[in-house]
Amino acid sequence: MSETVRVIGDTLPGADFNAPLLEVDDLRVEFRVRGQRIPAVRGASFTLEQGRTLAVVGESGSGKSVTSQAIMGILDTPPATITGGAVRLHGVDLLEQSEETRREVRGNHIAIVFQDALSALNPLWSVGFQIGELFRVHRGTSRKDAKLKAVELLDQVGIPDAKNRVGDYPHQFSGGMRQRVMIAMALALDPEVLIADEPTTALDVTVQAQIMRLLKRIQAERNMGLILITHDLGVVADVADEVAVMYAGEVVERAGIRDAFKRPAHPYTKALLRAIPRVDTVGQELEVIRGLPPNPAKLPGGCPFHPRCFAAEDKCATEVPPWIEPAEFHGSRCHFAEEVYTDER
Amino acid sequence: MGRYVIRRILQALLTLGIVLFLLHYLMALSVQIRGNPALLFFGGDRTPDPAMLEQVERLYNLDNSCYERVGDPCITPFVERLQDYVQGDLGTTLNGNRDVAQLLSIYIPNTLRLFVFSVITLVAVSMVLGTWAARHRGRFIDHTVRGTTILADSIPVFLILLSYVYIVAVPLTRWARGIWGTESFMGQVFRPNYNPDYPWTTIIIPGIIVGTVGLATMTRLIRASQLENLGSDFVRTARAKGLKPMRITIVHVIRNSMIPIVTGIGFLFAFMLSGAVLTEGVMGIPGMGRMIFQAVQRQEGNLVIVGLTVSAFVVVFVSLIVDLLYAALDPRIRYE
Numbered sequence: 173m174s175e176t177v178r179v180i181g182d183t184l185p186g187a188d189f190n191a192p193l194l195e196v197d198d199l200r201v202e203f204r205v206r207g208q209r210i211p212a213v214r215g216a217s218f219t220l221e222q223g224r225t226l227a228v229v230g231e232s233g234s235g236k237s238v239t240s241q242a243i244m245g246i247l248d249t250p251p252a253t254i255t256g257g258a259v260r261l262h263g264v265d266l267l268e269q270s271e272e273t274r275r276e277v278r279g280n281h282i283a284i285v286f287q288d289a290l291s292a293l294n295p296l297w298s299v300g301f302q303i304g305e306l307f308r309v310h311r312g313t314s315r316k317d318a319k320l321k322a323v324e325l326l327d328q329v330g331i332p333d334a335k336n337r338v339g340d341y342p343h344q345f346s347g348g349m350r351q352r353v354m355i356a357m358a359l360a361l362d363p364e365v366l367i368a369d370e371p372t373t374a375l376d377v378t379v380q381a382q383i384m385r386l387l388k389r390i391q392a393e394r395n396m397g398l399i400l401i402t403h404d405l406g407v408v409a410d411v412a413d414e415v416a417v418m419y420a421g422e423v424v425e426r427a428g429i430r431d432a433f434k435r436p437a438h439p440y441t442k443a444l445l446r447a448i449p450r451v452d453t454v455g456q457e458l459e460v461i462r463g464l465p466p467n468p469a470k471l472p473g474g475c476p477f478h479p480r481c482f483a484a485e486d487k488c489a490t491e492v493p494p495w496i497e498p499a500e501f502h503g504s505r506c507h508f509a510e511e512v513y514t515d516e517r
Numbered sequence: 518m519g520r521y522v523i524r525r526i527l528q529a530l531l532t533l534g535i536v537l538f539l540l541h542y543l544m545a546l547s548v549q550i551r552g553n554p555a556l557l558f559f560g561g562d563r564t565p566d567p568a569m570l571e572q573v574e575r576l577y578n579l580d581n582s583c584y585e586r587v588g589d590p591c592i593t594p595f596v597e598r599l600q601d602y603v604q605g606d607l608g609t610t611l612n613g614n615r616d617v618a619q620l621l622s623i624y625i626p627n628t629l630r631l632f633v634f635s636v637i638t639l640v641a642v643s644m645v646l647g648t649w650a651a652r653h654r655g656r657f658i659d660h661t662v663r664g665t666t667i668l669a670d671s672i673p674v675f676l677i678l679l680s681y682v683y684i685v686a687v688p689l690t691r692w693a694r695g696i697w698g699t700e701s702f703m704g705q706v707f708r709p710n711y712n713p714d715y716p717w718t719t720i721i722i723p724g725i726i727v728g729t730v731g732l733a734t735m736t737r738l739i740r741a742s743q744l745e746n747l748g749s750d751f752v753r754t755a756r757a758k759g760l761k762p763m764r765i766t767i768v769h770v771i772r773n774s775m776i777p778i779v780t781g782i783g784f785l786f787a788f789m790l791s792g793a794v795l796t797e798g799v800m801g802i803p804g805m806g807r808m809i810f811q812a813v814q815r816q817e818g819n820l821v822i823v824g825l826t827v828s829a830f831v832v833v834f835v836s837l838i839v840d841l842l843y844a845a846l847d848p849r850i851r852y853e
Contacts, residue, residue, distance in 0.1 A: 246756040248748075278759035286757075291750040294769055296847055305768075306758055341848040357758070 183276040184264055191263030193397045194220040194243070194282075194365050199257035201235070201242050201421075204250060210469045212238045214421040215257070218414075220365065220397040225388075227400045227408040227429070229444070230418035231465050236401045239418070240367045243399075244284050245274045261365070279306050283358035287370040289350035293342040299326070299353045300338035306360040325356040330386060348379035352386065359390065366391065367399045372407065384411055405448055409433065417441050420466050420476040427502040437496075437504035437513035439483045475506070483508055483517040518851050521844055529837040536829040538595065544818050545591040548584045554611065554816050555579050577611065577819065598822075608819045617823050620808065625827065628793055628804035630717060634724020635789055640782065643732055647739025654744060662736065670733035674792050677726050678799040682709040686722075710801040723800045727792040731785040738781045742774035749773075775846050783839035787832050 201213040213235040220226045230236045241247045243259050245266065259266045261281060266274060286292040294302060303325055304318030313321065319338060326334035329352040342350055351371060358366055368387060372380035388411050391398045400412060408415060408429070415432045417425040417440065425438035436442040446459040463480040466472055472479050478488035488507060496509035504512070511517040548554060555573045559565040565573075574580040578598070583591040601608065607617040643666075650662040686709035697703040705718045712719045746752060747770060755765045794806035805824060812820035844851045 241753075244757050246753055275759040275761065278757055280759065284757045286750060286754060288750065292754045294751040294755070294773070295849060296772055297768075298848075305760070309758070309760055309764065343849050357754075 183280045184262060184273070186264050187261075188263035191260065192219045193222045193262065194399075195258070195260040195263075196239070196243065197258045197260065199239060199242060199259060200255045201238050201247065202253050202255050204253060208469060211421055211471075212252070212468060213242065216416075216418065216421070216423050217257075218416045218423060218426060220399060222364065222397055223391070223395040224413045225391060225398040225400055225411055227402060227412035227415045228418060229402060229405055229408060229415060231403060233465050233468065234418040235421040236403075236418050237369055240284060240369050240399065240401055243367065244278060244282060246278070246284075276310070279310055279361045279363065281363050282365040282367065283361070283363040284367040284369060285351070285354045285358050285371050288374045289347070289354040290342060290374075292354060293350065295342055298339045298341055299345070303353070303357045303360055306357065310361055321360070322356070325360055326353065328359070329353075329356040329390070331356070347375050348382060351375060351379075351383050355383075355386065355390070359394075362394065363396065365397045365399065367401065369401045370403070371400075373402075373404075380407070387411070405444055417444070420471055421468060422476075422505065424477070424506070425504045431499065431502050435499075435502075435513055435515070437498050437502060437509045438506045439481045439508075439512055439517070440477050441504075442512060443480075443482065483512060518844065521851060522841065525837060525840045529833050533830060533833045536833070537599070537826060540822055540825050540829070541595045541598065542590055544822055545584065545589070545594075546587075548579065548818070549587045549589070553579065553584070554818055576609075578608070602826075607823050610820055611815070611817050617820060620820075621805075621823070621827065624803055624805050624808045627711075627716065627720065627802050628797070628806065630720045631724050631727060631793055631796065631802065631804060632786075632789065634721055635726075635728035635730075635792075636782065636786075638725045638728025639731060639735055639785065640778075642728070643735035643739055644778075647736045648743060650736065650740045651743040651747065659740075663733075663740075666733035666736045669729050670731065674726065674730055675795050675799065677729065678723075678796060681722070681726065682799060711803070713803075720802065723796045723802060727789055727796050730792045731781075731788055735778070735781050735785065738777050739774065742777045743770060746770045746773045772846060776843060779839055779842050779846070783835050786835045790828055790832070 196216055196218050199213055199216045200211070203210045203212055216235065216239050218226060218228070228236045228239065238247065238252070242252075242254055243266075247254070254267060257267075261277065266277060269277070293299065300319050300322040303322035304313070304315070307313035307318040307321050308315065323334050323338050326338060331337055331349060331352055337345075342353070345353060351374075355371075366387075371387065372383050375383060384407060387398065387400075390396070400408065402408060412429045415425070415427055415429055416423045417432075417438065419440050425432065425436065425441045427437070432441060433445065436445060440461075443459070443461045447461060449458055461480055466476055466479075472489070474487070474489045474491050475481070475484070475493045478484040481488065483506075485507075491507070493505050493507045493509075495503055495505055496507075497503045498510045498513035502513070503509075506512060508517055553570075553574070555570060555577055556565070559570075559573075571580065578594055581591060581594050583589040583593065605618065607621070609616055610620070646662045646666060650659045653659050686707055689707040690704070690709070693701075693703040693707055699705075702718055705712060705715045706721055708719050708722075710719075711723075752765060752769055755769045760768075790806065793804060794810050796802070797804040797807040798810060805827060809821060809824035809828070811817075812824055
């Protein structure tokens, strides 16, 4: 697609191609508000390999978006501070890089698609300008060539008549088309990792499916690693290879998609799956998870899920559960992971 | 875009027409209620010869019988006056028979100079302070900037003017003349009054003083709009694209925060007209503000109408420019 072969080491010194594509290791993020420290992410860990899709699932406030912004390095600091952990891209810890290197990584290596394309695009510049800006800033492309590249990208993401629409402004596109523009912008520099932060939440159901299909197609074409952040388990089922379930700022379960759906090893995941309406449960009352997500400023002791958990016992309120792997590539942060996995609880 | 421009121009013309008619109607009412200003020509209480009075009335376009009927809108003289304006005839003053067009050619440039300096002051100072405060939001600098501008704004212009003229100007001028001489820029710039030999230099300080009117409003407007854009989703997108902070500010923040700023300038322009009346009076600048004020005092009906027409024209013209700037800045307005 591009005329010149890009050498990843140019923009990411020290890249090791035997290391996993993206590794998030015990990432911790805090918000400091009025002298109070509020943990938003409390040890998120997951790995993403090339050509794979990782779904990060969780309720609002579970730290999924903060995690993605920490990976991009675009958290507002202050109030947010990364207090620990590592984000390794090709084995290079991004958190230890200079701001200049991190800027090169953004767009070139990792790109992000936000939820609401209408507010995520600048209303005063044409979509062609906003896509072309990446080429002009990172590659020094001329304004004219950048526009041609933008047309090419808009065409790839399925915008009809891209040539004539490149000069249009975000408000002249429909919601689905705007999200396609966002995706085109993220793809511009051919990144290895694409983070899609609730890419379909703001869209109609029919358009949602189109956008998901588009993301999946592009990921396969380019052999990218895709992180799909969502609160909707239903969206995840068809597209993801692996799932990381987040609760109260930590990853509570990590598994292959089939395993996670068939044999969840964390009560939270299990409860979430039961809350999805299915054809065979028509007419029955839908199960819900009782209670509310915890306030991150006042997390319950022990396992933060215990007040809402169906399997909780006394020790859940006092002891922080360890990471247990009841099967290969399947881990859960629950005292009773084995029992939940084997459906004894 | 073309339709938008045409519609805005037509709106501006309509507004101007309404303002002109209201002005005319007010003047007609004042003649109808208060009495014939042509009598002034004969010096107050004396009853003039009817033939002579008629002659004077004709001279001042007061010979229409509508001026004797209270509430009559006097359409015929209004149309006649508009026709005269179109032909470039702005009439004469009541006494001395001076040509009003000629008077304007002296007064308008002075007021424009005053506005040039005050707009530059207003925009430059509020841009710097507003951006500075936005960047240090909630900290000491932010509070200081907001407090100081409110303080500057709450002191009436005439107080600033009087304290400048009577306390600061004279010693400063004396000091500057001792070093640079009377005929230098520095020797003239601090003068407490206008000097026709230095029309630009001696208007700088009054211009700056008029520019402090609305400083707080403008600074707050800029601060708020920059804060709004700095925290916006598209700035986050711009950061995710790996742009440098400088480029983000220039390309993605400043243009987006220009709209309220342009609105503010257009709005404050009308305010500055009133500031100009005081400033021109105190500093002895022969400008439009002083002309209108004196014309009202002397019952110079024609001069008042012409003066207010000019200021109405300026205000309508500035709002037209503001509207066109909107369209240039924001595509969403262009394609409404």
